[in-house]
Amino acid sequence: MSDANTTALAKALSSAMGEIHQRGWCDGTGGNFSCVLSQQPLRLLMAPSGVHKGSVAPRDLIQVDGEGHVLSGQGKASAETALHLEIIKVCGAGAVLHTHSQAGTLLSQWAIDQAAGGGRGALELKSLEMLKGLEGVKTHDCSVFVPALANDQDLSALSSRANPLLADAPHGLLIAGHGLYAWGRNLGSAMRHLEILEFLLEQRWRQLLLAAITAR
Amino acid sequence: MSDANTTALAKALSSAMGEIHQRGWCDGTGGNFSCVLSQQPLRLLMAPSGVHKGSVAPRDLIQVDGEGHVLSGQGKASAETALHLEIIKVCGAGAVLHTHSQAGTLLSQWAIDQAAGGGRGALELKSLEMLKGLEGVKTHDCSVFVPALANDQDLSALSSRANPLLADAPHGLLIAGHGLYAWGRNLGSAMRHLEILEFLLEQRWRQLLLAAITAR
């Protein structure tokens, strides 16, 4: 990718991170965000670890290779880079956006708690027009299952457990008590899927409350 | 309409869409928005299908005729154009704003679930001062019924089912699990009705919660 393209993508990613922080989806040092600069060899542009994602200037982004090593820029790559890379390799994603929202943190754990065990579950989203915002979904009249995994500080192990789930995932994966990974062909598509999935998570939360109060 | 008027309306519609996205009422590629440029022959200015409605520049809006065919601009007209046109024809609306809010998505489905069946229901809103923000309502001391229809990917069929309900609708129509259509004589009036109806939907949600916790 040319320097001009890298500069444009860095601006776009920095701006997206600012918007995402504005919405309360990456408070503190939470969340991480990456874009593919090139596929052959694999090069990512991403935020360094441990910084406030809402105020990262384009020049403060780092470049990382396909094994998660930093090629240029100040700072370390997050351990979560392993899962970004897994998603990029399995799904052909051009951008991965990982958020820590209220609904994502809550319902990811709930999905695991409802499941049979084994640290795996899924959140069902159904009969909602907004599902059509997910690439490949053509009607509201369907069920979409967002896979959920128990959290793990060993990102290599977590990525291995995620691997078999990614190909069928609706551009999103939940990690329990942690948050959402959303992705897409490029940054615009990943942002669209992120907004759609965060909307649907919040909607699912309201549906649970409504079901409880109308069940009396 | 003169070119100057078209330009002014395009700016106003683009700006309104930005505000609506800012409020979280059209995440992802959700929602659609149109203004009438001329009635004879019928010409609409609207957002193209499948784009992020919060960042459509005035020059990226398309012009559409009374059968939903694109006359100028890049991109396709949404299938939902059929329902925009139905509302414009039946109600004499000058602008139609279609949103996907949390409360609209939730309570539209609830209205259908509470109803006798047949894919039709209504949401009652009563004894609220904000009702007076709807054109024609002169007192808080009344009930307003927002009609609700089951969702359908066949927009022609959906528009036909909407037709008999539109003349009496309070400048708003709900589609279940989908969202709100709000309209008015012009863009300003439609925005006013949209803000009022979205406020009332959120209020109705809180009323349901309050009723549940005080019923014990």
Place this chain on the structure above:
Amino acid sequence: MSDANTTALAKALSSAMGEIHQRGWCDGTGGNFSCVLSQQPLRLLMAPSGVHKGSVAPRDLIQVDGEGHVLSGQGKASAETALHLEIIKVCGAGAVLHTHSQAGTLLSQWAIDQAAGGGRGALELKSLEMLKGLEGVKTHDCSVFVPALANDQDLSALSSRANPLLADAPHGLLIAGHGLYAWGRNLGSAMRHLEILEFLLEQRWRQLLLAAITAR
């Protein structure tokens, strides 16, 4: 008041209205807002009736006398001007801010429903540090009662019923299913009381939910 002072106050009031709309406290054409320009003779600067309060330029404000007649500017004075004037006369207020928030609309009605009848009630707020933001309150360890009245389209009658309650009111009055009137010595003080009371209303709502779920 000099022209320069009027201009400065008009700017401050227009800006305050923009902020209040931004917070979702005066959607559609809801709410009304006034400042005292002079006490002898009584002159108010206020928003005209029926407009969107979030986008009123300083030059679009009207001047009104002590009987609610428009002295200058385009547009009508809201019928609610009667209650603004009542508050100004009884409480010596320099500014009155009337909002339609979610919590204010909901809990004003709840306060009436909980009361013995007669269209009067009160919302108790207690043991909260934020109470100290109300002028005259020196400790969190107290109860403050915000009076509430049933809504009435006859603003003259409503103002008469409000009259005996105003002197002891904590710079705030609730109208059921309608919203909050907050006031203060000047615009800054009224804004402070508005923010405090809206915070406390929202907090009271959360307290009710928490009490319900911990009562099991």
Place this chain on the structure above:
Amino acid sequence: MSDANTTALAKALSSAMGEIHQRGWCDGTGGNFSCVLSQQPLRLLMAPSGVHKGSVAPRDLIQVDGEGHVLSGQGKASAETALHLEIIKVCGAGAVLHTHSQAGTLLSQWAIDQAAGGGRGALELKSLEMLKGLEGVKTHDCSVFVPALANDQDLSALSSRANPLLADAPHGLLIAGHGLYAWGRNLGSAMRHLEILEFLLEQRWRQLLLAAITAR
């Protein structure tokens, strides 16, 4: 600290206060915020008491010594300065941010109500990835206890009761019905801990609601 450094810190603190108000965490005259200018002798930069914290210009901040006396600037130091100083002395904090959020106000009281008595309690936060945003926490798989104290208008007494709890506190302390104190090595670190703790408080609130509706 040089004048240039003081100016830069004043700008950063004023800007942080604006952001905090924007999020609804210091409405009215609520909250207070301080930064350490020098440790030997101890000098704080902070907002004066009784003002709207969202609109304090850098030049309107006051300088305060280690006993809470104002050294320069207009206005009084808040009585709460005593608790800021206690935190700075015990924890070596470089900045203290004290907010009045909805969840902080509510759950601080709840923590006291759940406790055995004596005006002391703690809010447990566990198994959440966001805990790792607190300095020193390396895994989600742990419990963090935010200490809570009953509110008291005697800030000297309150500071004495806080003293034994501060060394082990997770960069945060709750005062019942009042709010959160968050701190860090410097302003950036304190802002990070504030965002993390406010996120976790809001999450705890949602967890309580979810537990109630799934317990049926």
